[in-house]
Amino acid sequence: MLAKISTLALKGIDGFFVSAEVYIASGLPAYAIVGLPDAAVKEARERVVAAVRNSGFDFPSKRITVNLAPAERKKAGTHFDLPIALGVLAASGKLGKTPPARLEESFFIGELALDGSLRPVAGVLPMLLALRDSKRTAVVPAGNSAEAAVSGVKCLAASNLKQVADWISGSDGLNACGMVPAAEAAGSGPDLSEVKGQTFAKRALEIAAAGFHNVIMVGPPGSGKSMLAKRFGGLLPPMGLDESIETTKLYSVSGLASAGRLVRERPFREPHHTISDAALIGGGSSPRPGEVSLAHNGVLFLDEFPEFSRPAIEALREPLEAFKVTVARVKESVVYPARFLLVAAMNPCPCGYLGHSVRECSCTPLQVHKYRARVSGPILDRIDLHVQLSPVKYADWEAVPKGEPSAAIAARVLKAIELQKARFGGRDGRSNAAMTAGELRSHCALPEGASAVLELAMNKLGFSARSLDKILKVSRTIADLEGAAAIKREHVIEAVQYRMLDKSEALAGI
Amino acid sequence: MQANAEAEKLARVRLNFFGCMRSDWLLRLMSLYGGAAELLKRPPAEIAGEGGVSFATALRLAAETAAADPEQELALARKAGVKVLTALDDGYPELLKTIYDPPLALYVRGELKNMPAAALVGTRKATPYGLRTAARLARELAEAGAAVASGLARGVDTAAHEAALAAGGVTWAALGSGLNEVYPAENRKLADKIAGSGGAVISEFPMALKPMPANFPRRNRVISGLSLATVVVEGGFESGAMITARFALDQGREVMAVPGPVDSPMSKGPNDLIKNGACPVEDARDIAACFPYGALAAAKPAKKDESYLRPPAALKELSPDAGAAYAAIAADEKGLNADELAQALAWPAQRTAASLFELEVAALVASRGGRYTRV
Incomplete structure (x- = not known):
């Protein structure tokens, strides 16, 4: 018998329809999955057998062929377990002689545990967004329920295979996915007023936020570079809904949306300088977004900037210019959005004390030159603001008055952004920097x-x-x-x- | 006779390729056999036996000089517009001949005029104080008609060469590498300027020799040897400037030093020299006073000019804001960075930036690694 189950797959951060076709024929027992599955999809075979048996069904000892159509597109992920299992059940007649309407009209996503329960999977939001205009129902693992609700698609949350099978046969056992109220973003982050002194650095960050300019901070160790960078997000205007959804999609594809909420706060990504260029930009044999994309609509903070590998630094050129990353593979190429504000930080010289008020720098001019040359001209060309930081002397610490609170600066920034919207005709993502x-x-x-x-x-x-x-x-x-x-x-x-x-x-x- | 002199010059250029032996040894061997040409004809065993050098050294001397091609070297020099002088040639500086280990060959780009010279030497990591003092002394020397000798290194050397050029004076730069390998590379333009304006870039090393650490102390003896007096502007105890001072002492030349703050590591060297009897230098008159009588007869030392003690004239044309910023920066010998200035004056960033820009453009302050100091 033949069964067709609708499900979804991902290319980059966009979902597309996949039909999981299961055909059971008589013959020597065999079981194969075709349709360009990756390793995780192939392993579905073993999980599905165990999950089906442990849910109280027989697994047919016949010749089973599973095809994931369209067959020429690569499929990755573990969420094909549920559609394949349902396909086996339907094709072996366990769900009724004629396929029920619920099976025909719904989409199914989920990874199966060996005991038949459903585990949450990555990429639910971007996949469901492909269903937005179709008015069809999707069944997702209960663990993804909050994330699924964000999509605005009619979704049901299931916790095991048996529940899904019962629902298909007509029971009401599945609950609709509900939104988890978003945590209030305002006032939660650290405030810029906590940073004393650094008049110029704060002003530079204000300008950076207002015009979407990338910024590099140069200063000795302990001058507060990362402290400032962490407070930078608080100067940016709150995220719009479209921005939130786009960023959440990227998080979902990376399996980071486990809290199941819409990302409402601007992301702040802080990769270590030993990161590979693929991890920074995105890549892998089945591509995944890199740190630049996870910082989409937010801040990418690269501390010790000259210590990053040359390929990693050079790879930043594309996203800094085009606000996206293209990961090209032989079979397909994937585009991830990457519109981030770069905040880079570096020491003034290898020892860190050039221009320090107390300590002597021990570097030769050649060493300083070589250190600075690691950040190439083309990259520096894409960074509009350079700011020098100085260590705050301990003696001054108490005397220095507290700075302006982030909210006051953010208000000025917002006004400047409104002016730019008017200037560039309200087109999204346009700024003075671009x-x-x-x-x-x-x-x-x-x-x-x-x-x-x-x-x-x-x-x-x-x-x-x-x-x-x-x-x-x-x-x-x-x-x-x-x-x-x-x-x-x-x-x-x-x-x-x-x-x-x-x-x-x-x-x-x- | 003419042919003999030509052959002897070639022999000396050839002998000069044997870089690992000090020239006083080579000169001694030459005097033993009556010239470089004769020396090169002797077998290594004989040189080792009579010359008091080891057989291994004698073998290396024979091998390395045989590998050299002096005619090709002279052609290379001609192509680069470089004169090669030996003690046999007219242009070889008389003063340099009097030291105990004068270079066998001197490569000269530009013109080595016969005039009194003072060496201004110092560290590559000079403080603003060292840079501005070196520049002022060089200017005053140039105006008094003396040549300024130095080593084309970063820091004090560069400041001295540049100031002498700016004052329309003559300056000489002695290199620790061949003239085709000017080091540091960023000073190549400066070297061109020196050679093109009545001064000279000189080296005792073959044209294509790359800079090697061991050769820099050796070139220091040329700097002091060309000069009547050597002035150490700034430098630590172990700096190259102190090596030059030691050479000047060995050569019987005057050693002088610019006194500096006692808590500045870069003034340790000159202050130590002063403690041991070196003449402290406040301006070029102090240097000229140590020259032999009549050495600066052609031009009187510049009249007493102490304008550097007064605030610069450009200060009068500044806005009140920039004036206040200058006062704050000048009050701190170590200088201020932009943030410290903003804090000291309790100004917002924009106002501070405006006054810094004004001061920097007027060349009243300069920034190094973000710290602004008065020039």
Whole structure:
């Protein structure tokens, strides 16, 4: 007999329909799965046999063929267990002579334990989103119930195979998936007012948040680079629903959405500098999103930036430019969104104490040069703001007043972002940092005094011509923070201050 | 006779390729046999027997000089616009001939004028104090008509060369590598400028020799040997600048030092020299006073100029904000970074940035690793 069960699979972060076809023929007992299954799918064979028997059904000793159609697309994951098991039951007539309507019209997702219970799987949200317009029901493991509810698709949560089989035969044993109320994001993160001093770094983060500029912090150990970075998320505006869903999809595909909630807080990813380029960018033989995608709509903090491997640093070029990552494989290529704000941190020199107020730096100029050269020009080109940090002296610690709270800064940032929305016609994801050369010309006209500033920066401070564009973009954001329609001279001067690494080396004194 | 002189010069250039032996030994061997050409004809056993060197060294001398091609070397030098001088040639500096181990061959790019010179030497990791003092002394020396000799290294050396050039003076740079291998590479343009403006870039090493640590102390004796006085601007106890000072003492030249703060590691060397009797240097008049009488006859030392003790003139044209920022930065010898300045003045970032920009553009402050110090 033949049975067809509807289920779903993933390509990148998008779901597509899969039909699990099970055919039972008489003949020598055999059992095969075809349709480009990966290792986890092939192992479904063993799990399904045990789960079916332990749920009180017979497993037919016949010739069984399972085909996952469309057969030319790769399938990965353990969630095909449930549709395959149901297919075996249906094809061997355990669910009635003619297939019930519920079996025909529903989609099934779930991994089976050997005792027949259902385990939660990765990628439920993106798969269900493929069903959004179809008005059909999906049955998911109870562990994925909260995540499934986010999709807006009509979902039922099941805890074992027997329950599902009973529901198909007409019982009401399955509950609809319910939303878990999202935890309130506001006020939960650490506050920027806890960081004392660091006037310039805080200001740079404010500008970064307002214009979606990437930022690099240069400072000795203990100057508070990671402390600042962790508080950066609090300056960004709250996530919109679309942003939340997109980020949750990426988390779901990576199996990180186990709490089953919509991601409402901007992600903060902090990979260690020993990370491989594949883990940072995304990859693997069956591709998975990397850290850059997990930081989608949030912050990617790379501490000790020059210590990252050269391939890892260079691989950041694509997402920094295109806000997405393409993982190309021979059989398929997958695109993951990766629109993140890069916050990089580095020491000023290998020993860390160049420019320190108390300790002497023990590096030779050549060592400093080599250390800085590890961050290549093309990457530095995509980072608009450079900021120098200084260690806060202990003696000053008590005297330094508390800074502005994050909420006050976030309010200014939000206003600046509204201005940009109006400027770029409300298109999503547009910001001052992403201005094209044409937009730069039309939105960053300089008054008389301000272009003189750029000339001085080039002639006296050794700035290169290519850093001028960055200065213009940052000036635009500084003006937006003030609500000024035109860029003024002082905006440009402040922007120059945040291009420290562009100064010619002799002048930077290394 | 002419042909003989030519052959002797080639022999000396050839002998100069034997880099592992100090030139005073080679000169002694030459005097033993009456010239480099004669020396090179002797078998190693004879040199070892009569010259007081080991047989192994004599063998290496024979092997390494035989491998050299002095004619090709001279062609290489000509192509690079470099003159090769030996003590037989007219242009070889008289002062350098008087030290006990003058270089066998001197490669000169530019022009080694016959004029009194002072060496300004110091550490590569100079403090702002060392850099600005080196620059001022170089300028004053240049204005007084003296050449400024140094080693083209980063830090003090570069500051001295650049200031002498800016004052329209003559400056000499002695390298620890061949002239085709200018080190450090970022100073190649500076070397071109020195050679192109009446000064000279010189080396005793074959054109293509790469920089090797052992050769830098050796070139220091050339710096001091070309100079009437050697001034140590900044340096630790064990620095190359102190090696140069030691060479100057051995050569019977004047050793002088720029006094520095007692708590600055980079002033340990010069302060120690002063303790041991070196003349402290405040300005170029102190240096000129130690020159032999009449050495600077052509030009009087610059008239007493103590403008460096007063606040710079550019300060008057600053905005009040920048003036306040300058006062705060100048008050701290170690300088301030942008954050410390903002805190000291209780200014927001934007206001602080504006005054720093003004000061930096006016070249009143400079930043090193993010710290701003007065220039």
